[in-house]
Amino acid sequence: MSERTGQPSHTSLYEENIAKEKFALIVRFGYVAMSVHLTNASPSQTMTATQFQRLPDREAAIRKLERIAADNLHNTLRILRYNQAEQIFLYRLSSKLIPLQTHELLADWDPYAALEQPLRELGEYGRQHRFRLSFHPDHFTVFSTPRQDVLMKSQQDLERHVSLFERMGLDERYKCNIHIGGTYGDKVAASDRFIQRILQLPERLRMRLTLENDDKTFTAKETLDTAHALGLPMVLDLHHHAVNHQGEHAVDLWADIQQTWSNEAVRLNQLEDELLAPKIHISSPKSEKEKRAHADYVEVDPFLEFARAIAPFTPRLDVMIEAKRKDAALFQLMQDLSTVDGISRINGAALEMFS
DNA sequence: ACCTGTCAAGTCTGG
DNA sequence: CCAGACTTGACAGGT
Numbered sequence: 386m387s388e389r390t391g392q393p394s395h396t397s398l399y400e401e402n403i404a405k406e407k408f409a410l411i412v413r414f415g416y417v418a419m420s421v422h423l424t425n426a427s428p429s430q431t432m433t434a435t436q437f438q439r440l441p442d443r444e445a446a447i448r449k450l451e452r453i454a455a456d457n458l459h460n461t462l463r464i465l466r467y468n469q470a471e472q473i474f475l476y477r478l479s480s481k482l483i484p485l486q487t488h489e490l491l492a493d494w495d496p497y498a499a500l501e502q503p504l505r506e507l508g509e510y511g512r513q514h515r516f517r518l519s520f521h522p523d524h525f526t527v528f529s530t531p532r533q534d535v536l537m538k539s540q541q542d543l544e545r546h547v548s549l550f551e552r553m554g555l556d557e558r559y560k561c562n563i564h565i566g567g568t569y570g571d572k573v574a575a576s577d578r579f580i581q582r583i584l585q586l587p588e589r590l591r592m593r594l595t596l597e598n599d600d601k602t603f604t605a606k607e608t609l610d611t612a613h614a615l616g617l618p619m620v621l622d623l624h625h626h627a628v629n630h631q632g633e634h635a636v637d638l639w640a641d642i643q644q645t646w647s648n649e650a651v652r653l654n655q656l657e658d659e660l661l662a663p664k665i666h667i668s669s670p671k672s673e674k675e676k677r678a679h680a681d682y683v684e685v686d687p688f689l690e691f692a693r694a695i696a697p698f699t700p701r702l703d704v705m706i707e708a709k710r711k712d713a714a715l716f717q718l719m720q721d722l723s724t725v726d727g728i729s730r731i732n733g734a735a736l737e738m739f740s
Numbered sequence: 741a742c743c744t745g746t747c748a749a750g751t752c753t754g755g
Numbered sequence: 756c757c758a759g760a761c762t763t764g765a766c767a768g769g770t
Contacts, residue, residue, distance in 0.1 A: 433767080436766080524749080535749095678762090
C-alpha cells in the first residue's frame with residue numbers, strides 16, 4: 386500500500402477494508418438543513434427577541450416559542466422522511482431548531498419539557514434508517530477567542546447542540562463540526578489557546594467534535610495538526626482548501642485525515658460503522674470575484690479529481706454538499722456523475738467508483 | 741402577494 | 756476607536 390501510493394502505512398483494519406471493497410470507493414452525499422423541493426418545511430423558523438418582548442403575556446409568548454420549535458422538529462422529520470424516500474443518508478440538522486434557546490431573556494425556560502417526545506421521535510427515526518446526522522454550530526462558536534465572554538457563549542452553544550443530540554438519543558458517533566476560529570494576530574498562540582480550551586471541556590462535549598479547515602485562517606494542514614493534538618476527527622472542506630492553503634495538495638493530506646476517522650472508530654469500538662466514515666465538504670465558488678461564496682450548484686470536476694486520486698486507498702467517503710440550491714444541487718451532481726466512466730449509482734445519493 | 745430592511749452572532753479591515 | 760463587511764434564512768413591516 387505505502388509503496389503504491391507513497392502515503393503513510395495504515396492499520397490492519399484499513400487493509401481489510403480495502404480487500405473487502407476490492408478497490409471500489411463508495412461515496413454517499415448529503416445536504417444542509419433545508420430542502421428546496423419541499424414546501425413550507427423550514428426547520429429554522431424563529432422569533433426575534435424584540436417580538437418576544439413585545440408580547441404582553443410572557444407565558445403565551447413562551448408557548449408560541451414552543452410551537453415554533455415543535456414545528457421545526459416536525460419539519461425536520463418530514464425532511465428525513467423525504468431523505469429516506471430519496472435515499473439520501475447524510476444530513477446536517479439546522480442549528481436553529483429551538484428559537485432563542487440561549488437568549489438571556491429566556492434563561493429560566495426549559496424548552497425540553499415540551500419537546501422531549503418529538504426530539505426522541507426524531508432521533509429514533511434517524512437511528513432506525515441509519516442517517517448520518519450532524520450539527521455545525523455557526524462561526525460565532527470560537528474556542529480560540531481571547532475573550533472570556535465569547536468563550537462562555539461558545540461553550541454554551543456547543544452544549545446546546547450536544548444536548549439536542551442527547552435528547553434525540555444519538556450517541557457520540559453523531560458529531561458537531563466546528564472551525565478553530567480567529568488568529569488575533571498570532572496564529573500559533575490562537576491554535577494553542579484553542580487546544581487548551583478544548584482539553585478543558587467536559588468529555589461529553591469534547592468527544593462530539595470534528596474540526597474543519599476554514600476559508601481564511603486555518604488551512605487543512607494546520608487543522609489536521611490541531612485535530613491530531615486533540616485526537617479528534619477532521620472534516621476536509623475542499624472548497625476552503627482551494628482558497629486557503631500553502632501549496633500543499635489535499636490528496637497528500639488525505640491518508641492522515643482519513644486516519645483521524647479510523648482512530649475515532651477504534652476509540653468507539655465501531656470499526657465498520659458508516660457513521661464514522663471520513664467526511665468532506667464540497668461547494669463551488671459563486672464567481673471569479675467571489676471565490677469564497679457558495680454557488681447555487683456544485684461543479685463536478687474538482688470533486689471527481691479528488692475522489693479518483695484517493696480511491697486506491699479509500700474504501701468509503703461521505704460528502705456534504707454546501708450549495709445554495711441544497712438538495713437540488715445534490716440531485717444535479719448525482720446526475721452529472723452518473724454519466725462518468727467508472728462510476729455506477731448505488732441508489733439516490735450514493736455511488737461506487739471503481740479504480 | 742411581493743419587496744426591502746432587519747436580525748442575530750464574532751472577527752477583521754479600513755478609516 | 757468605531758463603523759461597516761462578512762454570512763444566512765427568515766422575520767417584520769411596508770406597499
